[in-house]
Amino acid sequence: MNDSVPTADPTNGAAPIRVRDITKSFGGGPVLAGVSLDVSPGELVALLGPSGCGKTTLLRIIAGLEVPDTGEVMVRDTVLTSASVNVAPERRQVGMVFQDWALFPHLTVAKNVAYGLSREVNRTERVRDALAMVELDGLDDRLPSTLSGGQQQRVALARAIAPQPDVLLLDEPFSNLDTALRVQVRADLHRLLIDLGITTVFVTHDQEEAFILGDRVAVMNAGHVLQAAAPAEIYRHPVDRWVAGFVGEANFLAAVATGTGTSASTSLGPLPLVEPVDAGTSFEVLVRPEDLDLEPGGDAVVELIEFYGHDTVYVVHVDDATTVRVRAGAAPRFGRRDQVALRYTGPAVVAYGTGETANGSIAAAPPGASTAAVTGVHAVEAGLDPGGEAITDR
Numbered sequence: 001m002n003d004s005v006p007t008a009d010p011t012n013g014a015a016p017i018r019v020r021d022i023t024k025s026f027g028g029g030p031v032l033a034g035v036s037l038d039v040s041p042g043e044l045v046a047l048l049g050p051s052g053c054g055k056t057t058l059l060r061i062i063a064g065l066e067v068p069d070t071g072e073v074m075v076r077d078t079v080l081t082s083a084s085v086n087v088a089p090e091r092r093q094v095g096m097v098f099q100d101w102a103l104f105p106h107l108t109v110a111k112n113v114a115y116g117l118s119r120e121v122n123r124t125e126r127v128r129d130a131l132a133m134v135e136l137d138g139l140d141d142r143l144p145s146t147l148s149g150g151q152q153q154r155v156a157l158a159r160a161i162a163p164q165p166d167v168l169l170l171d172e173p174f175s176n177l178d179t180a181l182r183v184q185v186r187a188d189l190h191r192l193l194i195d196l197g198i199t200t201v202f203v204t205h206d207q208e209e210a211f212i213l214g215d216r217v218a219v220m221n222a223g224h225v226l227q228a229a230a231p232a233e234i235y236r237h238p239v240d241r242w243v244a245g246f247v248g249e250a251n252f253l254a255a256v257a258t259g260t261g262t263s264a265s266t267s268l269g270p271l272p273l274v275e276p277v278d279a280g281t282s283f284e285v286l287v288r289p290e291d292l293d294l295e296p297g298g299d300a301v302v303e304l305i306e307f308y309g310h311d312t313v314y315v316v317h318v319d320d321a322t323t324v325r326v327r328a329g330a331a332p333r334f335g336r337r338d339q340v341a342l343r344y345t346g347p348a349v350v351a352y353g354t355g356e357t358a359n360g361s362i363a364a365a366p367p368g369a370s371t372a373a374v375t376g377v378h379a380v381e382a383g384l385d386p387g388g389e390a391i392t393d394r
């Protein structure tokens with residue numbers, strides 16, 4: 001294996017990352033099954049997916065801590081991993097912040113940060129600059145155990161950026177923090193990463209975290225990247241039913257295409273479709289809870305109320321096959337058992353899955369798409385049921 005050293009970019013610009021067709025197994029089934037991903041210079045990309053889907057393995061392969069079975073990793077114009085190349089982790093110019101931060105408890109803050117620095121650089125200066133960047137100046141001589149969780153995380157980040165890496169990799173950067181601290185540390189890190197302008201990939205299983213921090217989000221499941229796009233695109237146009245349910249709350253309504261196929265007939269009335277579907281085809285449409293509103297009167301009944309402070313979610317029984325979640329307003333306006341009417345206020349909806357057309361034939365579906373007939377509505381919570389497939393293939 002060749003162990004060539006990546007050359008530093010004389011312009012010191014941010015570096016692109018190119019990951020191609022990575023496969024990896026640890027003896028059992030594939031943990032990564034042909035993953036490709038491009039990260040633009042200076043971009044912040046979140047790898048989002050449920051536990052065990054292969055996120056950390058992919059991050060470790062980019063860092064050189066794991067060798068894939070096949071595939072290629074490039075940073076800038078340099079191949080770091082391929083069938084014939086495997087650059088050692090310490091020579092990749094990649095900074096990594098581990099899930100547990102991996103600080104040496106017996107070393108001071110300054111010594112932790114200096115740990116990975118080569119002897120050729122001015123270590124004192126680099127440590128000072130890195131600590132200033134994460135706003136920990138003056139804490140050089142403290143031991144990690146005397147710092148708060150947020151401060152320890154920033155030491156780990158300072159250690160990762162001190163060697164001035166091309167790329168920063170963060171594995172579940174907030175998992176060690178309690179909820180209250182997490183929001184503050186997340187905002188601080190967000191600002192810091194933008195200021196640094198360094199190409200960053202971070203792993204999370206938390207959709208909110210991925211959407212808040214990520215310029216783009218790569219949604220993974222079972223060793224595949226299912227969709228890589230801007231958060232708003234993923235939320236509004238999830239590539240399949242599983243992604244739709246994983247990146248937020250989703251109501252899936254049974255629907256039939258009507259007229260010219262640009263509209264779907266549902267239990268909530270006609271809804272416009274993002275893409276036309278053959279008239280008569282049955283499928284499901286995605287309706288986000290915040291795209292529904294309630295008015296007094298009507299035949300639907302409020303079953304449950306969930307008060308979140310910034311908004312209220314109503315679980316509404318529409319008919320025997322249809323129960324929906326509605327996110328409407330900050331203050332609760334209705335009580336349990338109130339009769340209400342539902343109004344759709346959102347944009348055109350995305351259709352998933354195929355079913356029988358009116359004349360009994362099966363509507364065309366992309367490879368792997370489900371042909372099961374749709375029977376009702378399911379409010380799918382994040383992370384459940386990796387079942388359905390997309391009728392639209394974006």
Ligand code: ATP
Pocket residue numbers: 026031049050051052053054055056057058203205
């Ligand atoms: P989590 O969010 O729980 O960390 P993940 O998406 O990061 O999950 P990975 O850590 O990449 O998932 O693990 C993917 C799968 O590969 C898991 O089933 C895990 O048990 C397995 N795995 C990872 N590393 C090894 C290893 N060194 N030896 C054997 N199996 C491994």
